[in-house]
Amino acid sequence: MGSRIAFVTATETPVPDTELSLLPDAAARAGxxxxxxxxxxxxxxxxRYDLALIRSTWNYPAKLAQFQAWADATGAVTRLVNDPAIVRWNSVKTYLGDLAAAGVPTVPTTFLTPGVDLPSYDDFVVKPTVGGGARGARRFRSPDGAPEHVRGLQDAGFTAMVQPYQRRVETDGERAIVYVGGExxxxxxxxAVLVTASGLRGEQSHPDPRPYTPSDAEHALARAVLASAPVPPLYGRIDLVLDDAGQPIxxxxxxxxxHLFLTSAPGAEDRLLAAVKRLLGG
Incomplete structure (x- = not known):
């Protein structure tokens, strides 16, 4: 009998996990x-499981403490992937500050903790430090309305963060680079998602995805991010944009x-499960 693994989702998700149905067959092919x-x-x-693979735990922003505690407890009785230390680090976007401090080029980010003022940008994004799929993110082209949005996030229990809007995303797009098993x-x-101040473009968090070949500089940046994680991750998706000088950040x-865009890359689900099997010693 082969190793038994769990694909981890949530009792309720804000959007369907359209990739989850691909994984059981890929697991079977991997034995x-x-x-x-x-x-x-x-x-x-x-x-009961030899490994639990986190896939679509997308309701955790409203239950962060519970989710982090679950990761710690689950990691104590089985192999949790990615590791509980990564869960704690990556579930709050303050990790961007850690990356910047380590010299990894990132979108400039200001965390609006008590006493920190809203930066003066002519085009910027305000979002919560805990969230996904651009939920809670809004773009502003003037300060009008931004303080109210910040207060709304804070009243909901979130820390707000501010980033200058990266204009080249509208012409060059956002690149999502997926590594599995270190490769x-x-x-x-x-x-681009936030092309208007009202929120998502057509309510899509991943509009118009298409295959892409990363540059050497983009690969190097993605590997630097993975190397900065608390422990080596089995899988990771690194989202990059080009700054005004055309450099990836x-x-x-x-x-x-x-979301790993498995349907955009033939065989990607099998590469993921092959990496899981190797991790289990198979």
């Missing part, structure tokens, strides 16, 4: 037995539960 279970289902016996798997480029590092 692994797999179940799909929810992180917030108290009936799950995590010790490049695939990449896509997608359109990190928009986000998605190391917990990213």
């Amino acid at each position: 692994l037995d797999a179940d799909v279970v929810a992180w917030d289902d108290p009936a799950v016996a995590w010790e 490049f798997s695939h990449a896509i480029v997608k359109g 990190v928009m986000e590092a998605e190391l917990i539960e990213p």
Whole structure:
């Protein structure tokens, strides 16, 4: 009998996980037995599994402390992928400050903790430090309305963060570079999301994805991000944009539960499960 693994989702997700259906068959092809279970289902016996692969735990922003505690507890009874230390680090976007401090080029970010004023930008984005899919993110071309949005995020229990809007995303797109098992798997480029102040373009967090070949500089930047994680991640999606000088910079590092654009890269799900099997010693 092969190793038993869990693909971890949530009891409720804000959007459907369109990739989850690909994974059980990929697990079977890798000789692994797999179940799909929810992180917030108290009936799950995590010790039954040799490995739990986090995939779509997308309701965690409203339950951050519970999610981090779950990761710690689950990691104590089975192999959690990615590691609980990565969950704690990557679930709050203050990791961008850690990357910048380590010399990794990132989108300039100001965290609006008490006593920190809203920066003066003529085009900027305000978002919560905990979230995904651009939820809670708004673009502003003047200060009008921004303080109210910041207060709304703070009243909801979030710390707000501010970034200058990266204009080249509208012409050059945002690049998502996926590494699995320390090796490049695939990449896509997608359109700009916050093209209006009202929020998402057509309510899509990943508009118009298409295959992309990263440059050497983009590969080097993605590897620098992965090397900055608390422990080596099994998988990661690094989102990059070009700055005004045309140089790649990190928009986000998605190391917990990213959409991996598996349908845009034939064989990507098999590469993921092959890496899982290697991790299990198979």
